Amino acid sequence: MLKYVFKRILYMIFVFSVMSILLFILYNGIQGDPARAEIEPMKMKLEPAQYEQLYRETRARMGLDDPLVTRYTRWLGKTIRLDFGQSIRYQRPVIDVVKPPLQFTIKINIFAVIIGLAITIPLGIFTAVKKNSIFDKSVQVFTIIGYSIPVFITALLFMYFFAVRWRLLPLNGMETPNFKGTAAELRADQIRHLILPLIVMTVTSLASITRYVRAAMMEALSMDYIKTARAKGLKEKAVIFSHAWRNALLPVITLIIGWIMSIFSGAFIIESMFNLNGMGKLYIDSLYAKDFNVVLAVQLFYVLIALIGNLLVDLSYGVVDPRVRVNE
Amino acid sequence: MSMDKNKELSTTQTPPPKKTGLLKQLFGNRNELDIYTEEQVQSPWRTVLRTFRSNKVSMSALIVFLIIVLIVFIGPLIRPVDLGYAEVTQVNLGPSREYMAVPDELLKDLNKMENGRSFGVGINNSGKVFIWGDTRITNRVNIRNVPDDLPPLVDIAVGDDHVLGLTKDGSLVAWGNDRQRQSRIPWELEDVEVVQIDANYQTSGILDAQGNTYLFGNVKNMDYVEFHEWQGKIKKIALSVDALVGLTNEGKIVYFGRQTNSYSRVPEGTFTDIAAASKAFAAVRDDGEIVVWGNLSYRGEGRVPEHESPAVQVEGGRYHFTARLEDGSVIAWGENTYKQSDVPAALNGKNVTYLSSNYYQNYAITDNNELVSWGLKGYLLGSDDLGRDIFIRLLNGGRMTITIGAVAVLIATFIGIVIGGLSGYFGGTLDLVLQRFSEVVASLPFLPFAMILNVIIGNTLSPSQRVYLMMVVLGLLSWTGLQRLVRAQVFSVREQEFVVAAKAMGIREGNIVFRHIIPNVISVIIVSTTLSFASSMLTESSLSFLGFGVQPPIPTWGNMLFGSNNSVVIQTFWWRWVFTSIILSITVISVNLIGDGLRDAIDPKSQER
DSSP states (O other), rough: OOOHHHHHEEEEEEEEHHHHHHHHHHHHHHHHOOEEEHHGGGTTOOOOOOHHHHHEEEEEEHHTTHHHHHHHHHHHHHHHHHHHOOTTOOOHHHHHHHHHHOOOOHHHHHHHHHHHHHHHHHHHHHHTEEEEEEHOOOHHHHHHHHHOOOOHHHHHHHHIIIIIIOOOSSSSSSSOOTOOOOOHHHHHHHHHHHHHHHHHHHHHHHHHHHHHHHHHHHHHHHHHHHHHHHHHHHHHHHHIIIIIHHHHHHHHHHHHHHHHHHHHHHHHHHHHHOOOHHHHHHHHHHHTTOOHHHHHHHHHHHHHHHHHHHHHHHHHHHHHHHHHHHOO | HHHHHHHHHHHOOOOOOOOOOHHHHHHHHHHGHHHHHHHHHHHHHHHHHHHHHHHHHHHHHHHHHHHHHHHHHHHHHHSSOTTTTOOGGGGOOSSSOOOOOHHHHHHTTEEEEOSSSSSEEEEEEEEEEEEEOOOBBBOBBBBTTTOTTOOOEEEEEOOSEEEEEEEEOEEEEEEEEESSSTSOOOGTTOOOOOEEEEEETTEEEEEEEOOOOOEESSSSSSOOSOOOOTTEEEEEEOOSSSSSSEEEETSSEEEEEOOSSSTTOOOOOEEEEEEOOOSSSEEETTTEEEEEEESSOTTTTTTTOOSSOOOOEEOOOOOEEEEEESSSSSSEEEEOSSSTTTTTTTGTTTTTEEEEEETTTTEEEEETTOOOEEOOOOOOTTTTTTTBHHHHHHHHHHHHHHHHHHHHHHHHHHHHHHHHHHHHHHOOHHHHHHHEEEEEEEHHHHHHHHHHHHHHHHTSHHHHHHHHHHHHHHHHSHHHHHHHHHHHHHHTTTTTTHHHHHHTOOHHHHIIIIIIGGGEEEEHHHHHHHHHHHHHHHHHHHHHHTTTTSSSTSTTTTGGGTTOOOOHHHHHTTTTHHHHOOOOHHHHHHHHHHHHHHHHHHOOHHOOO
């Protein structure tokens, strides 16, 4: 097992470096001339010759004339120390800009995952057990519709009914502007603002997870050991939960990890539509503002998330399915 | 294995051809064959087709999808989209086809009728007011809300979103939108005896019995001199969006402005009638010729058609003119987006006694009191924030969305088959390298990466080039799933007898992979391609919705929804998102249903589960 973990981590480092090279090349393609940008204010004060001299010095200081490989290693070194440079838009170090949205995104995603799992797993198991019942069929219809409708249309529908038509919840934003009240009231107000995005996030992820749980559960229920268990006279509850569900869990776990990872990048649309200060919105705003230092940091975060997700999937395979360990 | 068995059987027993009706052909006819005979006589592909046809849900989805495809591919040929089109007076109008639905009661005793941007107002000879069309201006302003105790009117003038009325004793009434004070009558007009009224976009013009002109509304926009040398000598006025022109008692045309511009170059001569479009004026000279001047645009306000009979009346729409000739015929020229300057054939040989043109609508009444109207009836699905017809954009946007999805899937499928096939067949180092490469691509976070590529590369491209970029980016990022599938399938068949036989015959290895193995795993590819076509369309619309995909003015179903997530659009201008959402959802749902049906048909085991 240790060897397997080691192998996977090594592989992850390999992919990460390939990815970082790719990003670095992309990033170099978009940036203008940072040296020129830095000394631009001096242009009026200096003679052309002096200015040219200063420009050359600045370039040398920034290491812009070094070969690509040297620049890449230096950039990688900085990146590993979490030094992403300055944000142009906020005039602050990128790492400070990224922190609050990161915390927010993680927080809201944990909520969404917990709510989502609490609904999808029982629903998936139930529809698999009662397959081809009217309830199962209607859930099937809803899940197909659910995963076909784009997130933004679901969000628009929910906004229309909950925020505009019935006026139950605020339309968007993190809190009421100029909110006056005690700290507890402010907290309640912020939570009210989170309800609608949370609902949309959960609803949009329900469909596909339910389908997968149902499929995995049906696969497990069709196995011979289920027949054996039933033949032994076990209670149906025991058959479903300790025989079938245990085995269905294997594909479901990997799926859930992949899903959790994908919500991070899937929250884009929801965050930008509901005007929530998360990573997705930060990324979009920075792309619009051409604040590429922030873009790169967020992009690296997404890459890292994806890689960690892959690693967790692989490891969970290894943990729950002994055959994988033997084979690799 | 079971497929091969079927194949052998089907070659030994030739199935008798059955003649069936079209409906049965489409939906299958299960009852005619019992399960054993069917198993025996069907080749695998026919079984698949038959199972698919018998699946009513997927079959209906296929029909729905084909209908949508037909509509969005044929529709744009009939109604092409004008990418540069924008029209301020037609912004955010709701679905309606009633703009020219003149009530019959008015026609019995018509005095005058005129159209505003989306509604019509008419009066009969006893002064009763009739209103039709889409009269909602804002949440609170509606043209149908006429002032209380409205006296009988002898004349009306309709602007973009307000109405002026003239009573028998020469006093004014006004209602409608008042944002620019265009329907707030100034106090100095209270004692004036008004003889003619005219209204245009946000402005109202008045002519009194002494021949003086007055102007109110958004007058800051206009070049208008109140104390003009010709005041007191005017018998008719015409109001464009930004200028007022008068016809003097002697038939001379005067411009009521200070500047020297295209309006001030008034034609010389004696004139009998004048009319205004938005940016141009037309006048009828005493010899029956029509003269047009002002800001004549590419729309063709200046291109008066040849006419033998002298003109007696001229009328101005938004960017077009119509004229009534002495012989009772009508000519029209200018902008023709909504066929407003195509005189209908129904008027041929008829004697027109009344003609009225405003905005995009024209009404003509013949001497036997028959109404012929032509122009813009309304927008089937409403208009958007730039005044464009949502229906036309939906047609053209659908073609774009479906094309992008299809091309992206083709690219992805091609790469997936090549890499998966090579990797699965040859194995070893090639497999290792290709799989690592595929995993790198697969672990690229999809949306963020597509967005950054669109920003970096897209900045240097034109909007139409960005469409191709979109296809390529989507294709290049989404082949990994199919690749893995193909590889696994190739793995499972590469040791089978027919491959060994092909090898023994000395067929080149490339041919073995792509001519012998891939056709045997094509069913998996088809299912995967169908399902990823749906997700490609979803991704494209998500990206375009966020503003990182196809850029406006090129429409796609995604970018038509851009900017809809505020409460005003969601509630008040619901047609801007509802129709697009519905059609996009239906399309994706039906493609997914087709994919599911195909999978069930190809892999009967999945049905049993």
